[in-house]
Amino acid sequence: MNNDLLQLICFYFFGAVSVIGALMVISVKNSVHAVLSLVLTFFSMACVWLLAEAEFLAIALVVVYVGAVMVLFLFVVMMLDIKQEAVREGFIRYLPVGIIVALVMLVEMLAMIGVRAMHAHTLGPNPAGDSNVAWLGQALYTEFLLPFEIAALILTVGIVAAVALTLRQRAGVRHQTASQQVAVNAVDRVRVVKVASEQMASVSPAPVVAPPQENAP
Amino acid sequence: MPSINDILILLPEVYLVVAACVLLLLDAYLKPGQKGAVHWLSILVMLIGAYLVVSGQPATPVTAFSGMFVRDGVAEVLKLFSLLITAVIFVYARPYLKERAIPFGEFYTLTIFATVGIMFLVSAGSLVTVYLGLELLTLSSYALVALNRDSPLSSEAAIKYFVLGALASGMLLYGMSMVYGATHSLDLHTIHAAIVGTEWKTLLLFGLVFMIVGIGFKLGAAPFHMWIPDVYQGSPTAVTVFIGSAQKLAAFGMAYRLLSTGMGDAAGGATGLAPQWQLMLAVLAVLSLAIGNLVAIVQTNLKRLLAYSTISHMGYLLLGLVNAGPEGYSASMFYAVSYALTSAAAFGMILVLSRSGFECEEIDDLRGLNQRSPWFAFLMLLVMFSLAGVPPLFGFFGKLLVLKAAVDAGMLWLALVGAVFAIIGLYYYLRVVKVMYFDQPAEGTDVRATADAPARWVLSINALALLVLGFTWAPLLAWCQRAFAS
Numbered sequence: 001m002n003n004d005l006l007q008l009i010c011f012y013f014f015g016a017v018s019v020i021g022a023l024m025v026i027s028v029k030n031s032v033h034a035v036l037s038l039v040l041t042f043f044s045m046a047c048v049w050l051l052a053e054a055e056f057l058a059i060a061l062v063v064v065y066v067g068a069v070m071v072l073f074l075f076v077v078m079m080l081d082i083k084q085e086a087v088r089e090g091f092i093r094y095l096p097v098g099i100i101v102a103l104v105m106l107v108e109m110l111a112m113i114g115v116r117a118m119h120a121h122t123l124g125p126n127p128a129g130d131s132n133v134a135w136l137g138q139a140l141y142t143e144f145l146l147p148f149e150i151a152a153l154i155l156t157v158g159i160v161a162a163v164a165l166t167l168r169q170r171a172g173v174r175h176q177t178a179s180q181q182v183a184v185n186a187v188d189r190v191r192v193v194k195v196a197s198e199q200m201a202s203v204s205p206a207p208v209v210a211p212p213q214e215n216a217p
Numbered sequence: 218m219p220s221i222n223d224i225l226i227l228l229p230e231v232y233l234v235v236a237a238c239v240l241l242l243l244d245a246y247l248k249p250g251q252k253g254a255v256h257w258l259s260i261l262v263m264l265i266g267a268y269l270v271v272s273g274q275p276a277t278p279v280t281a282f283s284g285m286f287v288r289d290g291v292a293e294v295l296k297l298f299s300l301l302i303t304a305v306i307f308v309y310a311r312p313y314l315k316e317r318a319i320p321f322g323e324f325y326t327l328t329i330f331a332t333v334g335i336m337f338l339v340s341a342g343s344l345v346t347v348y349l350g351l352e353l354l355t356l357s358s359y360a361l362v363a364l365n366r367d368s369p370l371s372s373e374a375a376i377k378y379f380v381l382g383a384l385a386s387g388m389l390l391y392g393m394s395m396v397y398g399a400t401h402s403l404d405l406h407t408i409h410a411a412i413v414g415t416e417w418k419t420l421l422l423f424g425l426v427f428m429i430v431g432i433g434f435k436l437g438a439a440p441f442h443m444w445i446p447d448v449y450q451g452s453p454t455a456v457t458v459f460i461g462s463a464q465k466l467a468a469f470g471m472a473y474r475l476l477s478t479g480m481g482d483a484a485g486g487a488t489g490l491a492p493q494w495q496l497m498l499a500v501l502a503v504l505s506l507a508i509g510n511l512v513a514i515v516q517t518n519l520k521r522l523l524a525y526s527t528i529s530h531m532g533y534l535l536l537g538l539v540n541a542g543p544e545g546y547s548a549s550m551f552y553a554v555s556y557a558l559t560s561a562a563a564f565g566m567i568l569v570l571s572r573s574g575f576e577c578e579e580i581d582d583l584r585g586l587n588q589r590s591p592w593f594a595f596l597m598l599l600v601m602f603s604l605a606g607v608p609p610l611f612g613f614f615g616k617l618l619v620l621k622a623a624v625d626a627g628m629l630w631l632a633l634v635g636a637v638f639a640i641i642g643l644y645y646y647l648r649v650v651k652v653m654y655f656d657q658p659a660e661g662t663d664v665r666a667t668a669d670a671p672a673r674w675v676l677s678i679n680a681l682a683l684l685v686l687g688f689t690w691a692p693l694l695a696w697c698q699r700a701f702a703s
Binding site: 144145150151154156160161164 | 286
């Protein structure tokens with residue numbers, strides 16, 4: 001089998017897997033399965049990018065999205081408590097789907113290694129010369145400086161919006177105020193009450209108890 | 218390589234970003250009683266920004282950051298009016314925000330960031346800048362819509378806006394990727410040059426359809442209008458006025474950049490894809506006119522009525538774009554400016570008449586306004602007549618120009634449809650006027666202008682400007698035409 005053909009087959013394979021994965025994300029009922037399908041989609045896209053010799057982007061996709069963002073996502077979805085039994089049954093229940101996703105990813109990895117091992121350089125010229133990262137860095141800070149800065153602005157807006165929408169001063173929340181606690185006097189807290197020693201035990205508590213103080217910390 | 222000259226070209230944008238960050242910090246350190254300072258400073262920031270836009274305007278179009286950013290006449294007009302209208306909105310918004318305890322600083326900062334998004338969008342020279350400018354604008358808008366956290370209606374509107382907006386952004390991006398695949402370029406001028414005589418016509422058309430979906434969504438043109446009524450009704454009125462006025466200028470700018478600069482227009486002989494998108498826009502225009510005007514008739518909520526009125530006005534705006542020549546673009550831009558001014562006044566009226574516990578959202582709330590406060594009833598009459606396009610108000614000349622542009626483009630039928638629906642639209646605008654002047658005020662309601670003096674004064678000036686500009690529209694039109702002449 002020649003290189004071109006293998007590369008083409010791999011491309012269509014990865015493409016098909018990512019499309020199927022994407023369809024599953026929006027069609028499966030179980031949200032954990034949906035997240036796992038999204039992992040598969042990202043992974044297949046990373047493989048497609050590797051085929052196109054965008055190595056840095058592919059690695060970044062796997063490390064950042066699959067490795068960090070999607071795992072976080074998975075945690076959140078599992079915590080969300082959408083389905084009671086889904087949380088209870090936990091690990092075993094998702095094992096088959098997880099294994100399928102892992103197997104497909106393994107096949108993709110092997111195919112990828114196969115293609116790379118044959119040193120295929122046929123999918124268009126590489127704009128980076130030999131180093132992907134160097135080209136990306138250079139382009140990002142020269143030609144694409146303005147979009148890069150606007151993206152930074154978008155992230156700033158994201159932070160402002162997140163804080164504005166979630167931070168709220170609620171009334172009735174109990175919390176400690178250190179300065180008030182430190183500034184308190186012994187007089188405010190403790191009252192020494194003289195109790196006649198000859199009083200009978202049966203009537204003793206009622207007059208002794210101090211009236212409840214307001215604003216007692 | 219970017220140099221200091223590039224940054225000088227971007228001076229208004231850089232200034233606004235810095236100012237927004239300073240305001241954000243200032244707001245965090247101010248005591249609750251001093252938050253009013255942020256309000257006045259924000260207005261000042263906007264006015265200085267408008268001054269910078271006009272004063273630094275180069276005589277001929279210049280580009281910065283390797284063609285990513287264009288500063289030309291079109292960008293100047295759109296930016297100037299976005300900034301001025303946003304400043305006016307700030308004045309209207311203050312009493313509303315104060316009474317409802319909506320976070321003050323965040324409202325101003327997010328609105329300024331959204332305005333920066335508008336500015337990047339209208340001077341975009343590349344698909345990347347178009348997309349990022351749009352995202353900056355819409356992300357800020359989603360947060361603004363959700364800002365009234367205790368209102369379930371507001372949260373619902375924010376979720377709808379967010380989901381549909383993300384979908385539309387995805388569509389736009391997909392279309393852009395197709396165009397990039399066909400032309401191997403992100404630069405709009407390069408794309409334009411590559412389109413003529415390309416063998417990838419099918420792929421380009423495919424991309425064009427998706428880009429038009431994105432544009433239609435941002436404009437709020439039917440059949441991509443579903444979000445408009447719910448978002449207009451659900452979001453705090455102070456935010457609705459921003460979405461309904463300044464953002465329409467941005468949507469026009471985006472349509473112009475993508476369709477004319479990018480996909481080729483009919484002016485230069487070699488047509489690019491103009492014949493194709495002219496027809497698509499014509500269909501969008503007819504649908505918007507029909508759905509907007511017909512559905513508005515049955516509305517009882519004033520904000521929803523104005524939302525459907527927006528949809529119909531976007532239909533008129535598209536009539537100008539259908540022309541695909543400098544005349545049509547200038548008519549369309551004139552229309553966008555006139556609509557933005559009028560809609561700012563219309564929502565400003567709701568803001569000025571509403572108070573804590575009384576939103577003044579229903580048309581019935583306006584009953585007998587003439588007896589309570591004749592001056593504001595008169596201003597509302599001006600606004601409604603301008604929206605309806607009654608001469609001699611500002612809105613009339615906008616409509617006349619876009620209809621003329623459609624006739625010039627050889628689409629007489631389209632102009633006729635536009636004229637017929639203008640008459641149908643007259644009905645529901647007049648209904649509001651009738652309720653104000655001829656109905657008795659309902660028992661127990663007490664509708665009058667309770668907002669602070671600056672808001673009332675600015676609203677008066679805004680509404681009277683519609684009347685004055687109805688007589689002195691020639692310089693503005695000449696300015697719009699000059700912007701597209703080069």
